Amino acid sequence: MFDSVINFIQSAFDTDDFIPLHEPCFAGREQDYLKDCIDSTFVSSVGQYVDRFEEELAAYTGEKFAIATVNGTSALHTALVLAGVSAGDEVITQSLTFIATANAISYCGATPVFVDVDRDTMGLSPDALRAFLEKHAVREGNICRNKTTGKIIRSVVPMHTFGHPARIDEIVEVCNQYGIPVVEDAAESLGSCYKEQHAGTFGKMGVLSFNGNKTITCGGGGAIIINDEALAKRAKHITTTAKVSHRWEYVHDCIGFNYRMPNLNAALACAQLEQLDSIVENKRVLAGEYEAFFRDQEIDFVTEPKEARSNFWLNAVILKDRDQRNTFLEETNDSGVMTRPVWQLLHRLDMFKGAFCGDLTESEWLEDRVVNIPSSVRL
Numbered sequence: 001m002f003d004s005v006i007n008f009i010q011s012a013f014d015t016d017d018f019i020p021l022h023e024p025c026f027a028g029r030e031q032d033y034l035k036d037c038i039d040s041t042f043v044s045s046v047g048q049y050v051d052r053f054e055e056e057l058a059a060y061t062g063e064k065f066a067i068a069t070v071n072g073t074s075a076l077h078t079a080l081v082l083a084g085v086s087a088g089d090e091v092i093t094q095s096l097t098f099i100a101t102a103n104a105i106s107y108c109g110a111t112p113v114f115v116d117v118d119r120d121t122m123g124l125s126p127d128a129l130r131a132f133l134e135k136h137a138v139r140e141g142n143i144c145r146n147k148t149t150g151k152i153i154r155s156v157v158p159m160h161t162f163g164h165p166a167r168i169d170e171i172v173e174v175c176n177q178y179g180i181p182v183v184e185d186a187a188e189s190l191g192s193c194y195k196e197q198h199a200g201t202f203g204k205m206g207v208l209s210f211n212g213n214k215t216i217t218c219g220g221g222g223a224i225i226i227n228d229e230a231l232a233k234r235a236k237h238i239t240t241t242a243k244v245s246h247r248w249e250y251v252h253d254c255i256g257f258n259y260r261m262p263n264l265n266a267a268l269a270c271a272q273l274e275q276l277d278s279i280v281e282n283k284r285v286l287a288g289e290y291e292a293f294f295r296d297q298e299i300d301f302v303t304e305p306k307e308a309r310s311n312f313w314l315n316a317v318i319l320k321d322r323d324q325r326n327t328f329l330e331e332t333n334d335s336g337v338m339t340r341p342v343w344q345l346l347h348r349l350d351m352f353k354g355a356f357c358g359d360l361t362e363s364e365w366l367e368d369r370v371v372n373i374p375s376s377v378r379l
């Protein structure tokens, strides 16, 4: 049934061998920087590559500060702590996201509250968020309470699904009305812009990931991007064991985390960041080819939202229903073309079964139909 799709993908990647969903691309100065880093012996918690990466990443996104961490999940955890999220709080996010978003909320002792996404962006819907808050939230000075559960809604975490920006300016506007800080889970959207502004720079903080399957990778890594200087200093402090600077004494002024990115990873990250624009360009060409092909096949291909420029981290198609989705997954994977369904909605997982949810019609519709298709850079 999907032979033409399989043939097209094999010709697009110019191979009959196995085609992975997303492979990293090391075509720059990775080896030079890694060798230099090893030669310096500073492979771990201090070294020039971390500072350099943080500066270059901030400059790239247009934020004032970037703090590099061991992975995206730790960056999210840190950002939520800085947003004031603590035990007993609620944090609003989408059910259609990778588990890390909800895990980080749980690490704070808080509970995720799931609100719907928009069908076209697959990111948190500002309309669904507004409807949810109108029904359940009451502002009390600087805090916002869920009057149905009695808990404080401490943060909202929208996620830019597969690199496609959500309607983030509207989300921030709604949150401002209720006094709720926004932490953007931009783990998938480095290099994507909305209204010519980088994803991750609209909220109070943005979080990025450099895991092996992301647009650029440093093995494992993450970052928090922040405009506020005091908050950025705090982020650096608590991700580096909260050590107070002293020539020899070990003084730590609060419970911090060992979340800093090792210099070895930062060396790789510097080399990858240099290629980010060309990688995104390469991925956009592939997305354009997919779009033209699927238009002829009468299969819906996920294109970039209005006023957005996406990095097309993972390309996706929308099948007619769950049965057709299953057939597509079976036929492509049987032929060595790796495809994967969108995540199972988080409110269905055992840990979040009792979670407080808004209406999730669009999330459920997408869950039945969305499949990711091979999206690696082609050299």
Ligand SMILES: *Cc1c(COP(=O)(O)O)cnc(C)c1O
Binding pocket: 071, 072, 073, 074, 076, 097, 098, 100, 101, 159, 185, 187, 188, 208, 209, 210, 211, 221, 222
């Ligand atoms: C990749 C990802 C993260 C963070 O992942 P790490 O593997 O911890 O770097 C967080 N949220 C989303 C939506 C992601 O896709």
